[in-house]
Amino acid sequence: MTVTALGTARVRRPSVRLRRLEDERWLALALLSPTAVLLGLFIAYPFAEGVLLSLSSAKVGDPGVFVGLKNFAKLADDNIFWTAVWNTFWYTGVTTVFKLGLGLWLAMLLNRHFRGKALVRAFILLPFIIPTVLSTFAWKWMFDPTFSVINWSLFHLGFIKARINWLGDPTLAMTSIMIVNIWRGVPFFAISLLAGLQTISPELNEAAAIDGARPWARFWYVTWPLLLPVTMVVMLFSVIQTFADFQLVYVMTGGGPANATHLFATYAYQIGIVSGLLSEGAAVSLAMFPFLFIIVVVQLLYIRRVETR
Known part of the structure; x- marks a missing residue:
């Protein structure tokens, strides 16, 4: 009876849906579809809307009409726009160099063995963990000409005789926001480069030391080439984030004084949102x-x- 029952039992075949998921092409499509929908809704659609806005004369409360490249032609004669272009490149270049140098220095230090290493690593991450607006407000208070703790310290150390208006002078204001950006970005570089250093075998440096290589030569010819791929990836993310920075500059100076510290993002906000010229802000x-x-x-x-080299 058992043999008969087994012989007559019907083998359950998987459904059409399950059979399709066994195919790698259908499985990949099923897994990527939610991501594609989210990217389309929150990246592709806003980008397309921004392109359409930049080609129109839209304002707040007025959908406008199609004007082609008129908004971009207007930017070519806008001195503040070219100031924002220069500021963005200068801001990104200087801060990236300093973040890389200081981050690499910290990573080399943290890669050594010492007591309390885990606590120091956690402490270094604090500038990167604290919300940008909160930490920037604290820095804005420290740069305040009246209540500045920096002015107080410099005065009592004998370096200055009068108060310095850090955020009221165009050059000092740009320097100030660079300092804050470097302070926030160094932990990201340090921890990322530290992870890269820990993937390098200590035996390579030991072999170079046995061959008579000095510490600087060991770093330049052994450590740095192996760390370079990680460094380039970290710099890529840093450049993207810094180039489009908004919160830090908006809270610190709002683009001032006299539009001297505007970046692309802050100037677009001032034109598009504050002034209500949506099309020009999109441009x-x-x-x-x-x-x-x-x-x-x-x-x-x-x-x-x-990587190929």
């Missing part, structure tokens, strides 16, 4: 895209070259 935002695209492509090509 400023899109003007940032070609510059950033070229920078990212160049860095990606260099990263591929480094």
Whole structure:
């Protein structure tokens, strides 16, 4: 009876849906579809809307009409826009160099064995963990000409005789926001480069030391080439984030004094939201895209070259 029952039992075949999921093409489509929908809703759709806005004369409460490249032509004669272009490149370049140098120095120190190493690593991450607006308000108070703890310290140390208006002078204001950006970005570089250093075998440096290589030679010819791929990836993310920075500059200076510290993002906000000129604000935002695209492509090509080499 058992044999008969087994012989007559019907083998359950998987449903059509399950059979399709066994195919890697259908499985990949099923897994990627939610991500594609989210990217379309929150990235592709806003980008397309921004392009349409930049080609129109839209204002707050007025949908406007199609004007072509008129908004971009207007930017070509806008001195504040070119100031924002220069500030963005200068701000990104200087802060990235300092973040890389200080982050690499900290990573080399943290890669050593010492008591309380885990606590120090957690403490270094604090500037990166604290919300940007909260930490920036604290820095804004420290740079305040009347209540500045920096002025107080410099005065009592004998370096200055009068109060310095850090955020009221164009050059000092730009320097101030760079200092804050470096302070926030160094932990990201340090922890990322530390992770890269820990993947390098200590035996390589030991072999170089036995061959008579000095510490600087061991770093330049052994450590740095192996750390370069990680460094380039970290710099890529830092450049993208810094190039489109908004919160820090908006809270510290709002683009002032006299529009001297505007970046692409802050100037687009002032034109599009504060002034209500949505189309011109969108044009400023899109003007940032070609510059950033070229920078990212160049860095990606260099990263591929480094990895293949």
